[in-house]
Amino acid sequence: LASAVNSWNIGPSLLSFDPTNSRIGMGTSTPSSRLAVPGGNTYLDSNVLTLASSSASTLTVSYQANATSTIPNLAVNAWSISTSTSITPIFSIDTTGGGRVGIGTTSPAESLSTANRLFVGGTGTSTIQNNLQVQGTLQVGTGSIFLGNNFLNFNQAATTTLASGVNAWSIATSTTVVPFFTFDTSNYRIGIGTTSPSQTFSVLGSGYFT
Numbered sequence: 001l002a003s004a005v006n007s008w009n010i011g012p013s014l015l016s017f018d019p020t021n022s023r024i025g026m027g028t029s030t031p032s033s034r035l036a037v038p039g040g041n042t043y044l045d046s047n048v049l050t051l052a053s054s055s056a057s058t059l060t061v062s063y064q065a066n067a068t069s070t071i072p073n074l075a076v077n078a079w080s081i082s083t084s085t086s087i088t089p090i091f092s093i094d095t096t097g098g099g100r101v102g103i104g105t106t107s108p109a110e111s112l113s114t115a116n117r118l119f120v121g122g123t124g125t126s127t128i129q130n131n132l133q134v135q136g137t138l139q140v141g142t143g144s145i146f147l148g149n150n151f152l153n154f155n156q157a158a159t160t161t162l163a164s165g166v167n168a169w170s171i172a173t174s175t176t177v178v179p180f181f182t183f184d185t186s187n188y189r190i191g192i193g194t195t196s197p198s199q200t201f202s203v204l205g206s207g208y209f210t
Contacts, residue, residue: 001017167183
């Protein structure tokens with residue numbers, strides 16, 4: 001072919017060859033890149049799409065406008081990112097159950113599931129609107145407080161602050177019964193079997209001291 005921008009073409013702009021710049025255009029007579037397909041839709045019927053370069057150290061996929069990628073509906077591992085098709089993906093989208101995202105897993109159990117540890121950084125405050133369930137031990141701070149299924153450990157000297165109130169903090173089997181133990185921080189009193197201790201230390205019932 002002769003060295004020209006539109007050296008040879010099929011149709012008005014169906015397929016165009018630009019030997020001058022080593023470009024091919026589909027739907028254009030002036031391709032702007034090595035392969036240019038402007039306008040309309042492009043359909044690739046292949047189970048593997050490989051993007052590679054023999055000279056560039058990195059590859060960039062650039063979206064020039066707002067874009068939506070559609071993936072199969074009602075599929076456990078509908079779309080994922082991995083270094084190989086034979087290992088667990090780094091990132092996976094499950095379109096069943098209203099949509100779930102998995103990190104390090106192909107079967108996320110909740111809207112966001114991670115198979116390993118999760119770190120949330122920054123200087124702001126992370127908010128959990130409803131309930132938080134920890135299946136294991138919860139560490140607070142740098143390791144000074146641990147909360148497990150049936151224990152609360154303080155591994156160093158600690159101070160717990162309470163609101164100012166007659167029954168500021170208590171221990172009971174239910175919120176509808178009289179607590180075993182209560183703090184009245186308004187009057188600096190402690191009560192056992194009562195929510196309104198009348199003295200610095202009040203016991204409603206019998207006491208045994210040895």
